[in-house]
Amino acid sequence: MTTVEERNYKVIGTRPIRHDGADKVTGRAIYGIDFHLTGELWGKILRSPHAHANIVRIDTSKAEALPGVRAVITGRDLPVAADMEIDDGETSLNTMHLSNNVMAHRKALYRGHAVAAVAADNQHIAEDALALIEVEYEVLPPVLIGRDAMKPDAPLLHPEQTTKTMAYRFDPGTDTGDKSNVAGRTEMRLGDVDEGFKNADVIVEREFTTNWVHQGYIEAQNATVLWNNDDSIQVWNSSQGTFNQRQLMAEILKHPVSKIRITPQEIGGGFGGKIPVYLEVPAAVLSKKSGRPVKMMMTRAEVFEGTGPASGSQMVCKMGATRDGKITAAYAELVFEAGAFPGSAVGAGAQGMFTTYNIENVLIHAYDVVVNKPKSAAYRSPGTPQTCYAAESVVDELAKKLGIDPLEFRIKNAAREGDRRADGVQHPIMGNTECMEALKATDHYKSDLGGPNRGRGVASGYWGNAGMPASCAVSINPDGTVSLAEGSPDIGGSRVSLAMMTAESFGIPAEDVIPSIKDTDSIGYNGLTAGSSTTLRNGVAIAQVAKQAVDLMRARAARLWETDVDNVDFADGVFFSKAESELKLTFKEMAGKLMETGGPISTAASVAPRGAGPSFSTHMVDVEVDPETGKVEVLKYTAAQDVGVAIHPSYVEGQVQGGAAQGIGWALNEEYFYDGDGRMVNSSYLDYRMPTSLDLPDIDAILVQVPNPDHPFGVRGVAEISIVPPLGALANAIEAAVGVRMQELPMAPHKIVKALWDKESESNGAG
Amino acid sequence: MRPIEYVAPTTVEEAVAALVEKGEAARPLAGGTDILVQLRGGRRAVDRIVDVKKIPELNELSYDPQSGLRVGAAVPCHRIYEDDAIAEAYPGLMDAATLIGGIQIQGRASLGGNLCNAAPSGDSIPALIAHNAIAEVAGPGGRRDVPVEDFCTAPGRTVLGPGEFLVAMRMPAPPANFGASYLRFIPRNEMDIAVAGAGASVVMDGDTVTECRVALASVAPTPVFAEEAGAALVGKAPSDEAIAEAAQAARAAAKPISDMRGTAEYRTHLVGVLTTRALRNAIQRAKEA
């Protein structure tokens, strides 16, 4: 495998200004809410005030009679969707559930569940109209916690739901036939855990709880939809995957996919939360009913209560190791709250849980459980931050019990190329130990903590990354620039990364590539801007379109030089004749001669790459805990991550830092705070408590580059893994600082004080 | 949509008339950082907003080392902490004014608005109480004075009667060897509502505390003037034991609830911690004064 240095890239690895930078810093970029159509109406959604209720009756007549109201809809206005599986790439869903989630049919399954929608001449009339809709609810007892929902006498969200079980990864699964809130049960088994625990000298078993958290993107969901007279539907929205959303809309609306066009606008963050459709469907139906375009945008409270946060979980984790520090067995029971409909990320969480380590005996039982909370959605490495928090806490305790430095213990047990994951898959070339070694070499690792009540924690993480299809097209402009058409909404700087790979291929500067993101009618199929796959998969497509274009241009040079195309080569941005060394044309010169040598050149390619290249990362953090208030100050943070090849290092660093920041929030303060009736009481940014800039230290990102051998530019996904290690790293640092093992997230100040009190009364009792 | 009328009187008399005319449906506006948020969030409905910022007296800020400080009810926080003389003489007030919201909020938010909003968590109120502040109220019946500790009556409720509004707050000039401090606890470092807060002021004579006032935020339906906590220190040297006694008295004065911001048990604990720290801070400042 060639290293990054050996590749001698000219553009890749540099830090050009992003192509969309000027528009964004001057406020000219067009986000969904900035897009307008003539005659546009405002839509608003009426949401259930109850966590669990039968919808007995909805009377919309008063709202319809209000002047300025143009349409009112309820769940009845959606074609009853067939109960069939469709694949949205990240989590499994089914159409009936999708339809019921965007607009409740007979039951409200969580507080904030949409039950009706209105389109009116303006937002104020729409709001007034909502107040005129009469809904009669039969309130049912809610079930809010996964373990409670699993009990035989728990209220059932979906009375007909039965448990599907899968015994191993490729098992088609069976249906128990038992009516239950447990939608799915999976087992992952490698070796023999009983035997593994027998061989262990130390065993640690702990229970862990994590709370629901939101992605916290700044731009709320919004959509403008026009259902035209010819039954074509056009959508302008904030999307993490237009082709997927087109498919979801087609299924829910029973509408031909080719009659739906989605044009993505600039997006203000998503982190997985903008994969599903929410407003797009009611806006479409309101548009059909009113004959006018309809615009909708959520309030922040609606975003918290009515979109898809990350699951809360209850977990048991048990690991054993020999005296000399070899982990012999790992067991976990994972209960994930899917929310109102099945499909939590528990499977992905199970897959990532022990994967950083080479463990011969692993057993994981994973449960996907419905509760009266919003349907969970993907959030950066879905499922894995929770499970790695549990695993990394136990790994740390093992190391402590054995008297081995936590980083050394991890290096000793680290998975390497060829080792098997719990699901049996072998690890390809990857930089797991490289990250750990890179951290060991830092000044941070060698530094003194510098005061009392301070502690240092490390934690590692794994995320598999996704492949997914991509399509790109290039056209060569006469001035030697290249227009790049792509179909993946740019969330994390992918325009510039894609432009850089294009530039590298043609031997031109990044500024000479003009990237643009197309609607679903104007470019071939693209997967989600998710799974850390955008740069990876588009890089594969770009390598292909560039090769095709270069070959076509070589033929033109051959025509000019009256030689055979095989005599023309291309390197470092120059076409040259292998026969006569003075015959040379730069890419730019050749681009200027296309019209005279046969006309313009453009090429397109669609790809579906495999070999996404897994991500590994280890983080190290220093904290200071105020033992009187329980407040945790994050003092110093270093994250080492295998990034394959960093196309634009600034944006890769940004991904590493961003994930660490979100992980710090998840670990310390963020949570969905519910009252006993299942009402979220902190659905504002003030009370939800994401970290502000004042709560975060400088986050040092160490980019370890182990190129992905299956990728033309060595790219691996870089965007998600960074949120996996922080939860465990913070828990371990807090333990090191004040000696309490925090088994519940968030590790809020009052819980830390409580843990310190408990510890004190324990030691008093013992003494 | 409920239409709202906006009026901006330039005299106290006009303001009183504008308020009287609409009764409960009229509401004063100073910086607007509370009321606009409440109106937009549907937590308050009014027919008329009476912007009091245009009345010159409400924007006056005057300090005299002999007669003390007078803060117009609409003076924004930044004007207070940017005045070096005031910042030095009223350190508890300074602590509060610099931590309300962030820099943008402090450009608008007034201490008057903070007091009249009457949130149990209002950060300036314990500091005002520690500084012995008197609220000057104008209304249809003329003017009257109310000690700040008697101003708030319930969450969001004050002693202000129909047509009455706050004109200014007065604080006596600090005596020699005076120190004050306000501390709050929030899980983040900015943009949060106090889980608990404690303000304290002391006057020292050598190593003896001769006067002491303690007030608390976020641990009862109104800000709490913990008189017993102050009394516990008066006449004593500020030893660890004496301060612990005062902190204990403050804890006894707290009647917190459990909610998303913290449990009652934790809040009571924080009152002890914050009172101790605020007292130490105030004593240190008194020694340096």
Ligand SMILES: Cc1cc2nc3c(=O)[nH]c(=O)nc-3n(C[C@H](O)[C@H](O)[C@H](O)COP(=O)(O)OP(=O)(O)OC[C@H]3O[C@@H](n4cnc5c(N)ncnc54)[C@H](O)[C@@H]3O)c2cc1C
């Ligand atoms: C982002 C943000 C952060 C915040 N952070 C904090 C914080 O850290 N600590 C804190 O304590 N508060 C905080 N607040 C709340 C608010 O900023 C403060 O309470 C502020 O001091 C209110 O002052 P104002 O001038 O903006 O009041 P306004 O909103 O104008 O008025 C507040 C209330 O007082 C009434 N009122 C105003 N003036 C008078 C008067 N002269 N006479 C009678 N009634 C009057 C109004 O009718 C209204 O009910 C925050 C607010 C925001 C938006």
